[in-house]
Amino acid sequence: MNPGDGRLCERLQDVCTGVAPRLPDGGLRDAVEASLRRLADPKLRIAVGGRLNAGKSTLVNALLGTRLAPTDATECTLLAAWFRYHHRSQVAVHFIDGSTEYVAARPGGGVPASLPFDHHSVTHLTVQAPVAGIDDEYLLIDTPGRDALSGLDDYSMGAIREADGLIFVMHDPGEVELRALEEFRGAVAGARLSAGNVLGVLSRIDTIADHLAPALRRAEAGAIAARTSARLRGLVSTIVPVANRLAQAARCATVTEAHAAAVVELAAADPAGRRRLFFDDDMFLDASVGVARPVRAELLSLLGRYGIEEAVAAVDAGARGATAIRAALLAVSGLPELQTLISERFVRNADALRADGVLALLERALAAGPPPTGGAPRELADAVHRLRRDPALRAAQLAEVATAYAAGDLPLDDDMALDLHHLLTGVTVAQRLGLPDADADALRAEADRRITRWQTAESELPRRSKRLARTVIEVLNQLWFGLEGTR
Numbered sequence: 001m002n003p004g005d006g007r008l009c010e011r012l013q014d015v016c017t018g019v020a021p022r023l024p025d026g027g028l029r030d031a032v033e034a035s036l037r038r039l040a041d042p043k044l045r046i047a048v049g050g051r052l053n054a055g056k057s058t059l060v061n062a063l064l065g066t067r068l069a070p071t072d073a074t075e076c077t078l079l080a081a082w083f084r085y086h087h088r089s090q091v092a093v094h095f096i097d098g099s100t101e102y103v104a105a106r107p108g109g110g111v112p113a114s115l116p117f118d119h120h121s122v123t124h125l126t127v128q129a130p131v132a133g134i135d136d137e138y139l140l141i142d143t144p145g146r147d148a149l150s151g152l153d154d155y156s157m158g159a160i161r162e163a164d165g166l167i168f169v170m171h172d173p174g175e176v177e178l179r180a181l182e183e184f185r186g187a188v189a190g191a192r193l194s195a196g197n198v199l200g201v202l203s204r205i206d207t208i209a210d211h212l213a214p215a216l217r218r219a220e221a222g223a224i225a226a227r228t229s230a231r232l233r234g235l236v237s238t239i240v241p242v243a244n245r246l247a248q249a250a251r252c253a254t255v256t257e258a259h260a261a262a263v264v265e266l267a268a269a270d271p272a273g274r275r276r277l278f279f280d281d282d283m284f285l286d287a288s289v290g291v292a293r294p295v296r297a298e299l300l301s302l303l304g305r306y307g308i309e310e311a312v313a314a315v316d317a318g319a320r321g322a323t324a325i326r327a328a329l330l331a332v333s334g335l336p337e338l339q340t341l342i343s344e345r346f347v348r349n350a351d352a353l354r355a356d357g358v359l360a361l362l363e364r365a366l367a368a369g370p371p372p373t374g375g376a377p378r379e380l381a382d383a384v385h386r387l388r389r390d391p392a393l394r395a396a397q398l399a400e401v402a403t404a405y406a407a408g409d410l411p412l413d414d415d416m417a418l419d420l421h422h423l424l425t426g427v428t429v430a431q432r433l434g435l436p437d438a439d440a441d442a443l444r445a446e447a448d449r450r451i452t453r454w455q456t457a458e459s460e461l462p463r464r465s466k467r468l469a470r471t472v473i474e475v476l477n478q479l480w481f482g483l484e485g486t487r
């Protein structure tokens with residue numbers, strides 16, 4: 001069965017619709033009603049989070065293919081914003097008291113420079129724009145930067161909690177960044193944030209090792225991303241390097257024919273002239289080349305020197321005209337790789353991710369109340385329990401294992417940590433067993449080896465960790481039996 005077909009969410013909807021009218025007023029009924037509202041919106045919700053100035057809004061614009069999120073250093077994101085298609089360009093302002101008001105979008109679309117409301121009375125915004133495709137596969141949520149000093153208010157966090165998955169943007173993957181990620185955990189999709197539903201982005205890669213040529217910088221960014229992925233195993237699935245600004249310029253059609261013609265002219269400079277041109281921003285603006293200074297300044301703010309160098313390389317390789325140069329910039333920006341991961345990790349698993357988020361909501365409400373002894377509450381608790389055991393939700397259970405490991409509550413040796421990582425991040429059975437190119441026989445043998453490893457370890461684990469190890473064993477067993485069917 002296709003995991004994205006909505007089977008789990010339909011079952012959840014039936015359960016909630018069935019019990020809602022029979023539940024007494026209170027937390028459980030509120031949670032069931034909130035679940036029904038969430039299930040009524042069939043779109044997968046992906047939040048983009050990270051520290052202040054990480055490049056989140058620029059990435060959101062690149063993914064949307066249009067500049068709707070405010071990105072300036074001075075107009076930072078103050079409120080969480082969702083992006084939806086609408087035939088009118090407007091912004092819905094959602095207030096704490098549950099009401100909504102509409103304001104005009106800024107010229108060109110998107111969040112206006114200032115809102116005529118106190119930010120503290122607003123939970124989030126919905127930015128609506130007549131741009132086809134912006135919410136076809138998933139809804140993006142841009143979030144305010146999280147900083148050690150500022151913290152997010154509960155309402156912004158509440159809006160983020162409605163997300164099914166997170167793209168965590170990091171500019172400088174150090175300890176502070178890790179603390180920010182920790183703060184998001186537990187906020188998105190309940191306490192289930194882990195490698196199963198978090199993708200990492202190493203952002204602003206043009207600022208990495210800026211003495212190197214673009215291709216070498218890309219390689220360096222790839223190496224940093226790989227090292228950080230290894231360090232965050234269990235917390236984040238793959239980390240992809242993305243040149244956000246380049247991706248935004250390429251996808252949002254801000255590179256015009258005039259810019260393209262200017263790049264062709266710059267590419268005509270001899271090697272020594274080019275070295276001078278790209279030495280620093282002042283040299284770029286002051287160099288004596290045929291391109292007018294204001295056009296050079298525009299190129300600089302649009303692409304940065306890194307992007308201009310990439311554009312010149314595209315011209316060297318034969319690209320002519322804005323469309324071809326934009327396509328070449330997009331190809332080297334890292335965005336296509338991120339889009340593929342979003343499809344493979346999030347969109348393909350949309351049903352399970354959405355169901356997991358709703359189940360987490362219901363489980364929290366059930367846990368907060370008295371044990372359900374009968375009637376509608378018992379019926380709900382049983383249904384939640386049954387749905388949790390559905391094989392399609394195993395990934396969510398693995399996420400729980402990864403969360404325990406990341407928090408230091410589940411001692412695993414390196415092999416087991418890697419087994420878990422493969423199970424969480426692999427798309428094919430072969431990737432989930434860490435042998436992407438192996439045939440079915442080798443995979444069966446590997447699954448068997450891993451089952452034995454976990455079974456041996458399980459007997460040594462503290463009691464509370466045994467259940468987690470058994471989850472992994474069950475998943476491996478399931479893979480083994482799946483391979484058996486291919487004999």
Ligand SMILES: Nc1nc2c(ncn2[C@@H]2O[C@H](COP(=O)(O)OP(=O)(O)OP(=O)(O)O)[C@@H](O)[C@H]2O)c(=O)[nH]1
Nearest residue numbers: 052053054055056057058071076077145204244245
């Ligand atoms: N050099 C460089 N600068 C970038 C890149 N992406 C974004 N910036 C700049 O970094 C600043 C912040 O970018 P935003 O996209 O607004 O960052 P943000 O994470 O949304 O910021 P907050 O919402 O304030 O937390 C802006 O001045 C951008 O122009 C990039 O790829 N390279």
Ligand SMILES: [Mg+2]
Nearest residue numbers: 056057076077
């Ligand atoms: Mg922002």
